[in-house]
Amino acid sequence: MKLWLARRRYLIDFTLLALARRKTRNLGLLLVYTVLVFMLASVTLYSHALRQEAARVLANSPEVIVQRMVAGRHDLIPPGYIEKIGRIRGVQTREARLWGYYYDAVTRANYTFMVPAQGAPAAGEIVVGPALERSRGLAKSNGISFRSYSGKLHTFVVADVLPQASELVSADLVLMSEESFRAFFDYPAGHYTDIALSVANPLEVRNVALKLAAALPDARPILRDEVLRTYASIFDWREGIVLALLSAAILAFGILAWDKASGLSAEEKREIGILKAIGWETGDVIKMKFWEGLLVSLTAFLLGFVAAYVHVFHFAAALFEPVLKGWAVLYPRFQLTPQIDGLQVATLFFFTVVPYAAAVLVPIWKAAITDPDSVMRW
Amino acid sequence: MIELHAIRKAFNQGRENELWALDGIDLHIEAQKVTALRGPSGSGKTTLLTLVGCLARPTEGRVRLAGEDISGLPECFLTEIRRRRFGFVFQQFNLIKGLSALDNIILPAYPTGRPRKQLLERAEELLARLKLGHRRAAKVEWLSGGEQQRVAICRALINDPELLIADEPTANLDTHLAKEFMAILEGLAGEGRSILLSSHDPLVTESDVVDRVVEMRDGRIVDER
Numbered sequence: 001m002k003l004w005l006a007r008r009r010y011l012i013d014f015t016l017l018a019l020a021r022r023k024t025r026n027l028g029l030l031l032v033y034t035v036l037v038f039m040l041a042s043v044t045l046y047s048h049a050l051r052q053e054a055a056r057v058l059a060n061s062p063e064v065i066v067q068r069m070v071a072g073r074h075d076l077i078p079p080g081y082i083e084k085i086g087r088i089r090g091v092q093t094r095e096a097r098l099w100g101y102y103y104d105a106v107t108r109a110n111y112t113f114m115v116p117a118q119g120a121p122a123a124g125e126i127v128v129g130p131a132l133e134r135s136r137g138l139a140k141s142n143g144i145s146f147r148s149y150s151g152k153l154h155t156f157v158v159a160d161v162l163p164q165a166s167e168l169v170s171a172d173l174v175l176m177s178e179e180s181f182r183a184f185f186d187y188p189a190g191h192y193t194d195i196a197l198s199v200a201n202p203l204e205v206r207n208v209a210l211k212l213a214a215a216l217p218d219a220r221p222i223l224r225d226e227v228l229r230t231y232a233s234i235f236d237w238r239e240g241i242v243l244a245l246l247s248a249a250i251l252a253f254g255i256l257a258w259d260k261a262s263g264l265s266a267e268e269k270r271e272i273g274i275l276k277a278i279g280w281e282t283g284d285v286i287k288m289k290f291w292e293g294l295l296v297s298l299t300a301f302l303l304g305f306v307a308a309y310v311h312v313f314h315f316a317a318a319l320f321e322p323v324l325k326g327w328a329v330l331y332p333r334f335q336l337t338p339q340i341d342g343l344q345v346a347t348l349f350f351f352t353v354v355p356y357a358a359a360v361l362v363p364i365w366k367a368a369i370t371d372p373d374s375v376m377r378w
Numbered sequence: 379m380i381e382l383h384a385i386r387k388a389f390n391q392g393r394e395n396e397l398w399a400l401d402g403i404d405l406h407i408e409a410q411k412v413t414a415l416r417g418p419s420g421s422g423k424t425t426l427l428t429l430v431g432c433l434a435r436p437t438e439g440r441v442r443l444a445g446e447d448i449s450g451l452p453e454c455f456l457t458e459i460r461r462r463r464f465g466f467v468f469q470q471f472n473l474i475k476g477l478s479a480l481d482n483i484i485l486p487a488y489p490t491g492r493p494r495k496q497l498l499e500r501a502e503e504l505l506a507r508l509k510l511g512h513r514r515a516a517k518v519e520w521l522s523g524g525e526q527q528r529v530a531i532c533r534a535l536i537n538d539p540e541l542l543i544a545d546e547p548t549a550n551l552d553t554h555l556a557k558e559f560m561a562i563l564e565g566l567a568g569e570g571r572s573i574l575l576s577s578h579d580p581l582v583t584e585s586d587v588v589d590r591v592v593e594m595r596d597g598r599i600v601d602e603r
C-alpha cells in the first residue's frame with residue numbers, strides 16, 4: 001500500500017516535470033482547448049438559461065388568455081363580455097385583467113402597470129419591482145409622480161417593493177388598485193385588457209379553446225402551451241444559428257486540438273522508449289501520459305467553462321450579441337439568472353475531455369507496447 | 379550468470395528483406411567479469427546486447443538468467459528484470475532532455491517506489507563518485523558529452539544492478555574522455571560488478587580491465603580471447 005502510494009507520487013511528480021518541460025506546446029494546447037470549451041459552453045449555458053427563463057415566466061401565467069380582436073387588432077374587453085363566455089366545462093376560474101404599458105420619460109424605460117387579482121394596494125398606493133426601486137431611487141413610503149398619457153400628473157406612495165428573487169418577472173412591474181389604474185389611463189369603466197382562464201386538466205385546454213371560438217367569434221384564445229412551444233422553437237432555431245455560425249470555428253479548433261494532442265513527436269516517442277528501457281512498466285508510461293492529458297484538458301475545461309459563465313451571465317453573451325439580439329422577443333429587457341445544469345455540464349465534459357483523452361492515449365499506447373530495443377539504435 | 383543457447387534473431391521475418399542479425403550464438407556471460415563484444419559494423423553486437431538486456435526477445439533459442447529461462451516471459455516480467463538486474467549505458471546516452479542530471483539519475487528508481495530520501499542519498503553518492511556533484515541541478519542538454527555519459531552511468535547504477543550493459547561506450551568520446559571512462563570501468567570492475575559491453579575501440583578491447591573479448595562476425599561468434 002505504501003509502495004503503491006509512493007509510486008503514484010513519483011508518477012505525478014514526473015508528470016508535472018514533463019508538463020513544465022514542454023511549456024509552449026502545452027500552453028498552446030491549453031489555449032486552443034480553452035477557446036473550444038468556451039464557445040461550446042457559452043452557447044449551451046445561454047440557451048439553457050433562456051429556456052429556463054421562458055419556463056419560469058410562463059409558469060405562473062394562466063393556461064388560456066382571451067383577447068378580443070377588432071379589425072385584426074387587440075382591443076379592450078367590453079362590459080358583459082365575460083358573462084358571454086358562460087360556463088365551459090373544465091374552466092376553473094375566469095378573471096378579467098387590467099394591465100398596460102407606461103413609458104417613463106425620466107428613465108426612458110417601459111413599465112408594466114397592473115392590477116393584481118388579489119392583494120391590490122389601496123387607492124393611491126403602489127407596489128414596485130426592484131428595477132424601479134433602483135432606477136428611480138425609490139424606497140418604502142416614498143412618493144412618486146407619473147405623468148399620464150392625458151398629461152395629468154398622478155402621485156403615488158410606494159407601499160412596498162417586490163422581492164429581488166422574482167426579478168425577471170417583476171423587475172419593471174408597478175402594482176396598483178383598480179381605481180388608480182382606471183384613473184391613470186382613463187380606462188373606460190367596465191372594460192378590461194383581457195381575460196385569463198385557468199384550466200386544471202391540460203388535456204382539456206384545446207377543447208376549451210374550441211368552445212371559446214364558437215361562443216365568441218371575435219375572441220382570440222392564446223394557449224400557454226402554444227406560447228411555450230413558440231419560444232422553444234425560437235430558441236432552438238437561434239441556438240442552431242449560433243452553432244452553425246460557430247461550427248467552422250469549433251471544427252477548426254477541434255481539429256487543431258486533436259492534432260496537437262494526438263501527434264506524438266519523435267522526441268516523445270524516444271522518451272517513451274527510454275523510460276521503458278530503464279525499467280518503467282508500459283502501464284506506468286501510459287498512466288503518466290494519461291495524467292498529463294487529463295491535467296491539460298481538465299484545466300482547459302474549467303477555464304473555458306468559467307470564462308463562458310462570466311461571458312453569458314456577467315457580460316450578457318456580448319460576443320454573440322449580433323446573432324442573439326432576437327432573443328429579446330421574450331421579454332423587453334432580458335436579464336439571465338445564472339444557472340448551471342448538471343447534465344449539461346456532464347454532456348459538455350463528455351464531448352470535450354473524453355475525445356481529448358482518447359486522442360492522447362491511442363498513439364501513446366501504440367508507442368508504449370512496442371519492444372524498447374530501438375533505444376539502442378538512437 | 380547469463381547463458382545463451384543457440385540464439386537466432388531475425389528482423390522482418392517472413393518478408394523479402396528478412397535478415398538474420400544473429401545466427402546461432404552460444405555464450406556464457408560470467409558474473410563479476412568484464413566481457414567485451416568486438417566485431418565489424420553490422421556483426422550483431424547491439425542486437426545481442428538487446429537480447430541479453432531483455433529489451434527484445436530472440437526469434438529462436440534460449441536465454442537463461444541465473445539458471446531460469448527468461449526468453450519466453452511476458453513483457454511485464456522482462457521490465458521487472460531490466461529494472462532490478464540491469465543497468466544500461468546507451469551509445470547516445472539517451473538522457474531525458476529538460477530534466478536535471480539528478481532527476482535523470484533517479485528516474486529508473488521511480489517504479490520501485492523506494493523512499494525519496496533514500497534515492498537522493500544514493501544519487502548523491504553516485505554523483506560524488508563520478509565527480510559530478512557540482513552539476514547535479516544542471517539540465518542534461520547543457521552538459522558536455524563526458525558529463526552526459528557519467529550521468530548515464532549514474533542512472534544505470536541507481537538500482538544497484540548485477541550487470542551493467544554498455545553499447546559502444548566510447549564511440550562519442552575523445553581519447554581523453556575514453557580513458558576516463560576506462561578508469562571508471564576499472565573502478566566498477568574492482569567492486570566485482572559484472573559488465574558487458576560492445577566496442578570496436580582498441581582502447582577498450584585491448585584494455586587490461588576487460589577480462590574477455592568475444593569476436594563476432596555476421597551474427598556468429600568467431601573467436602574468443
Ligand SMILES: Nc1ncnc2c1ncn2[C@@H]1O[C@H](COP(=O)(O)OP(=O)(O)OP(=O)(O)O)[C@@H](O)[C@H]1O
Nearest residue numbers: 389390397399417418419420421422423424425426
Ligand atoms: N530494427 C531492425 N530492423 C532491421 N534490421 C535491423 C534492425 N536492427 C538491426 N538490424 C540489422 O541487423 C544487423 C546487426 O545490427 P547490429 O546493430 O546488431 O550490429 P552492430 O554489430 O551493433 O553494428 P555497429 O557496430 O554498426 O553498431 C545489421 O545488419 C542491421 O542492419
Ligand SMILES: [Mg+2]
Nearest residue numbers: 423424425545
Ligand atoms: Mg551497434
